Amino acid sequence: MKGKFIVLEGPDRCGKSTQAKLLYNYLLEQGADVVLTREPGGTPTAEKIRQILLEPELDVRPVAELLLYEASRAQHTQEKIIPALHEGKIVICERYTMSTAAYQGYARGLDLKMIETLNKIATTGLKPDLTLVFLMSDKYFSSRGEYLFSDRLEREDKEFRDNMRQGYKNLVSRTENAYLLDADTDVDMIHHKVIDLLKAHHITDLCLSVKS
Numbered sequence: 001m002k003g004k005f006i007v008l009e010g011p012d013r014c015g016k017s018t019q020a021k022l023l024y025n026y027l028l029e030q031g032a033d034v035v036l037t038r039e040p041g042g043t044p045t046a047e048k049i050r051q052i053l054l055e056p057e058l059d060v061r062p063v064a065e066l067l068l069y070e071a072s073r074a075q076h077t078q079e080k081i082i083p084a085l086h087e088g089k090i091v092i093c094e095r096y097t098m099s100t101a102a103y104q105g106y107a108r109g110l111d112l113k114m115i116e117t118l119n120k121i122a123t124t125g126l127k128p129d130l131t132l133v134f135l136m137s138d139k140y141f142s143s144r145g146e147y148l149f150s151d152r153l154e155r156e157d158k159e160f161r162d163n164m165r166q167g168y169k170n171l172v173s174r175t176e177n178a179y180l181l182d183a184d185t186d187v188d189m190i191h192h193k194v195i196d197l198l199k200a201h202h203i204t205d206l207c208l209s210v211k212s
């Protein structure tokens with residue numbers, strides 16, 4: 001495919017949206033044709049599925065949840081990501097297959113092989129050209145954003161977050177073109193590391209070809 005597919009990954013509040021916007025603006029300034037999107041969601045149908053997934057009152061069982069994520073991904077991949085890549089665009093996506101393996105697999109305990117199979121079906125085998133995983137220490141978790149947690153909830157969630165974080169590390173170690181970035185450092189420093197990785201992977205070459 002002519003375009004390049006960049007995925008930003010990591011636990012809640014690690015800075016994905018912050019970095020995605022900075023990267024989007026940087027690439028626009030460089031003259032690239034760039035699309036910023038996210039999962040779950042990214043198209044009208046997939047955003048409807050997102051609403052179900054993010055509705056706390058609904059009873060959604062773990063396997064149903066997994067299938068909803070994959071349904072959203074299948075729609076998003078076919079309707080938006082693949083066509084944009086065919087047109088030579090750079091697609092930046094917040095969360096993709098690795099989130100499902102980290103959350104539904106490592107943290108919730110669903111079978112990783114099953115998740116891998118479903119990811120392949122939903123993506124039709126599409127793989128990111130670059131996956132950037134932002135990991136921050138747990139001590140920063142409650143201080144980022146406007147969320148407030150009771151001690152009990154925070155303790156219960158900690159095991160989930162630890163499993164997910166370990167899951168991300170395992171996944172990065174066996175995924176091509178995937179990198180861990182320290183999300184504890186400041187926003188600009190992280191942004192510069194992101195740009196360095198894009199350059200190292202020749203993704204910024206697309207900007208120059210658009211410009212000339």
Ligand SMILES: Nc1ncnc2c1ncn2[C@@H]1O[C@H](COP(=O)(O)OP(=O)(O)OP(=O)(O)O)[C@@H](O)[C@H]1O
Pocket residue numbers: 011012013014015016017018019144145183184185186187190
């Ligand atoms: N490197 C950083 N250092 C300190 N604070 C940060 C950093 N990056 C982002 N933040 C702040 O942390 C909060 C969460 O950031 P952001 O929304 O980018 O994370 P996210 O990974 O997209 O979260 P979510 O998973 O909820 O979508 C925001 O208030 C943001 O301003």
Ligand SMILES: [Mg+2]
Pocket residue numbers: 016017018094
């Ligand atoms: Mg976000």
